Amino acid sequence: xxxxxxxxxxxxNERHSRPKPATAIDVANLAGVSQSAVSRAFTExxxxxxxxxxxxLEAAQxxxxxxxxxxxSLITGKTNIVGITMRRLNQFNPQVLSAxxxxxxxxxxxxxxxxxxxxxxxxxxxxxxxxxxxxxxxVASTDLSSKFANQCRDAGIPILFFIRTTSEPEISSVTxxxxxxxxxxxxxxxxxxxxxxxxxxxxxxxxxxxxxxxxFLAYFEKHGLPCPRKYVAHSTFEGSIAxxxxxxxxxxxxxxxxxxxxxxMATLDVARFEFxxxxxxxxxxxxxxxxxxPSYSLTTYSQPVEAMMNATVDILFEVIRNPNAPVRHVTxxxxxxxxxxxxxxxxxxxxxxxxxxxxxxDP
Amino acid sequence: xxxxxxxxxxxxNERHSRPKPATAIDVANLAGVSQSAVSRAFTExxxxxxxxxxxxLEAAQxxxxxxxxxxxSLITGKTNIVGITMRRLNQFNPQVLSAxxxxxxxxxxxxxxxxxxxxxxxxxxxxxxxxxxxxxxxVASTDLSSKFANQCRDAGIPILFFIRTTSEPEISSVTxxxxxxxxxxxxxxxxxxxxxxxxxxxxxxxxxxxxxxxxFLAYFEKHGLPCPRKYVAHSTFEGSIAxxxxxxxxxxxxxxxxxxxxxxMATLDVARFEFxxxxxxxxxxxxxxxxxxPSYSLTTYSQPVEAMMNATVDILFEVIRNPNAPVRHVTxxxxxxxxxxxxxxxxxxxxxxxxxxxxxxDP
DNA sequence: CTGAAAGCGCTTACAG
DNA sequence: CTGAAAGCGCTTACAG
Numbered sequence: 001x002x003x004x005x006x007x008x009x010x011x012x013n014e015r016h017s018r019p020k021p022a023t024a025i026d027v028a029n030l031a032g033v034s035q036s037a038v039s040r041a042f043t044e045x046x047x048x049x050x051x052x053x054x055x056x057l058e059a060a061q062x063x064x065x066x067x068x069x070x071x072x073s074l075i076t077g078k079t080n081i082v083g084i085t086m087r088r089l090n091q092f093n094p095q096v097l098s099a100x101x102x103x104x105x106x107x108x109x110x111x112x113x114x115x116x117x118x119x120x121x122x123x124x125x126x127x128x129x130x131x132x133x134x135x136x137x138x139v140a141s142t143d144l145s146s147k148f149a150n151q152c153r154d155a156g157i158p159i160l161f162f163i164r165t166t167s168e169p170e171i172s173s174v175t176x177x178x179x180x181x182x183x184x185x186x187x188x189x190x191x192x193x194x195x196x197x198x199x200x201x202x203x204x205x206x207x208x209x210x211x212x213x214x215x216f217l218a219y220f221e222k223h224g225l226p227c228p229r230k231y232v233a234h235s236t237f238e239g240s241i242a243x244x245x246x247x248x249x250x251x252x253x254x255x256x257x258x259x260x261x262x263x264x265m266a267t268l269d270v271a272r273f274e275f276x277x278x279x280x281x282x283x284x285x286x287x288x289x290x291x292x293x294p295s296y297s298l299t300t301y302s303q304p305v306e307a308m309m310n311a312t313v314d315i316l317f318e319v320i321r322n323p324n325a326p327v328r329h330v331t332x333x334x335x336x337x338x339x340x341x342x343x344x345x346x347x348x349x350x351x352x353x354x355x356x357x358x359x360x361x362d363p
Numbered sequence: 364x365x366x367x368x369x370x371x372x373x374x375x376n377e378r379h380s381r382p383k384p385a386t387a388i389d390v391a392n393l394a395g396v397s398q399s400a401v402s403r404a405f406t407e408x409x410x411x412x413x414x415x416x417x418x419x420l421e422a423a424q425x426x427x428x429x430x431x432x433x434x435x436s437l438i439t440g441k442t443n444i445v446g447i448t449m450r451r452l453n454q455f456n457p458q459v460l461s462a463x464x465x466x467x468x469x470x471x472x473x474x475x476x477x478x479x480x481x482x483x484x485x486x487x488x489x490x491x492x493x494x495x496x497x498x499x500x501x502v503a504s505t506d507l508s509s510k511f512a513n514q515c516r517d518a519g520i521p522i523l524f525f526i527r528t529t530s531e532p533e534i535s536s537v538t539x540x541x542x543x544x545x546x547x548x549x550x551x552x553x554x555x556x557x558x559x560x561x562x563x564x565x566x567x568x569x570x571x572x573x574x575x576x577x578x579f580l581a582y583f584e585k586h587g588l589p590c591p592r593k594y595v596a597h598s599t600f601e602g603s604i605a606x607x608x609x610x611x612x613x614x615x616x617x618x619x620x621x622x623x624x625x626x627x628m629a630t631l632d633v634a635r636f637e638f639x640x641x642x643x644x645x646x647x648x649x650x651x652x653x654x655x656x657p658s659y660s661l662t663t664y665s666q667p668v669e670a671m672m673n674a675t676v677d678i679l680f681e682v683i684r685n686p687n688a689p690v691r692h693v694t695x696x697x698x699x700x701x702x703x704x705x706x707x708x709x710x711x712x713x714x715x716x717x718x719x720x721x722x723x724x725d726p
Numbered sequence: 727c728t729g730a731a732a733g734c735g736c737t738t739a740c741a742g
Numbered sequence: 743c744t745g746a747a748a749g750c751g752c753t754t755a756c757a758g
Contacts (some may be wrong), residue, residue: 071751074734094452101478295658434735439749
């Protein structure tokens, strides 16, 4: 079963045992100063004369010295590492992860990635986060047991929810405005002149989905319209095929709200390739990169990753600096990105450099 | 410009300053043993009686104690952290990253993610990797300056290339068999009866692309066939639109080898939506999840992520254990996954539970 | 502004 | 098998 690997080996030309990195003492000796001085040269705001500072920096350069953050953390109590945990790298998470990792690195933080598969893999545990004494944990796109949340509190590790929120009100969160997104998608579809609606939710009991659904249904209720039919997908493309199929076998809605872009794209494919339907409006949620690909050209509600990240980083640094910082729940509004997968309303479409968007006249 | 956030704040119910995690001394006191005993209870193979071990573990449990890996690393010289650096989370990398992160976590390692945007972001530096004294660095999908490689060697941090290889022969690597992939794609297309070929390479001077190209061209040369026309794309979907357009304006090849799946999908879209071409064979490389989506149904050469990961983890642990381990270059063969984006050869197609594959009769 | 010294939370010879 | 002690590479009062 296992593939035959072509392996090419080569003996190293004699390499000695692993070299040891230079320490502050090495630098101190070379620079002719005390080890304290070396430390001061590398800590922001420490009292040190420009002259000795320069001497130290030169010696450090020569020895390739770099302060050992791990040793430093023993004293300062800060590791300058923040953990990020997510359950899966779907179509949306990678953007978030790379954006966060980049931002955090800019800010001088290391990023400890803790993937939790959720299937065979054990859930992330308190040991995972305490072992490395991370300064804070960003929980992206997934929930945590409240037991875990409590353990983190006891261990003094601040948690921050990103993308989704949680049932624990004492934990800060940053999310897109999922309710507003669902609501305005309903408005968009109704403005497009549709009368027969279905929506496909996700299997996961995930708060963003619930909010999207609540918002979507709220529009119909508010306007005295009949409640759209509901179908339930799994969160992957493949997991969306069956429910889409079931939907089209049961009825022919003219407008479909998919609670995620991937569900929307799968629905589009089932409609076209299995049922030969082309005059159909399908809209998604999140505006993942693939939504813009011409084969789908999916109209969708954008999750403003950039703004959400800024809020996240703000809260993060605040809570690291001050453990007693107030809990904050930030909701960042996005907007409807209009493409070709759904019929256009007669009014409300605006065009700018990034493409077309739609804003309801009745907010 | 900045969005108006809806912010909800809440004063915490009086929380005291950040709690301090329990230390080995706390546990020792509670268990009535020495601090050394606590340490031994937590280190594999240390000499300790089952009885004291149990006492220690109980006390630890009660105090929520967890050994501080950072403090431990000062003594052992191992942090149990491996770094992963990649330039961008494109359509392929996320799979790799999550698979690696999962595997490494299983093996008891933390994963420090170091994204390097490459655009505005500064390249990853030696400081990034030495600061946290990581045990090893996996360089995925991107190259490094040889200066950086040397600095890592001097700092005693083993490097391992994943997905791509490098010009530095002294650094181990694990890659798909890109040459074989390119070669067999040529064979596949020729077996499909095509006579007019183009291929779209990637802008990046990345070794996997070069190998794919070399393999592809080698087939034509070996069989005395005319050399296919070459076009060059950027690595994203958007960056592939213009070269595909240019290609179809200049000629109408009947078969196109895209050096990555994303280039292939963009080519398919340009052909269909801009030029109305439908009877065209396009094949890609990597077998990313989106290649299977019905709108593209892209025939492609699979990069066997699982097998590549196993090799990577093997090499990694070997080199962490023994810095003088020999350099290894592992090449893992994949296979052609047959879908609907390209004409089928008359023979050589096999079907198994995962779908159809093709194997050349003339290898 | 500077250095000597204590101490962060561990592991590991060393002696018993 | 066990404990006292040294030491990993740092930061930070403390005294000068």
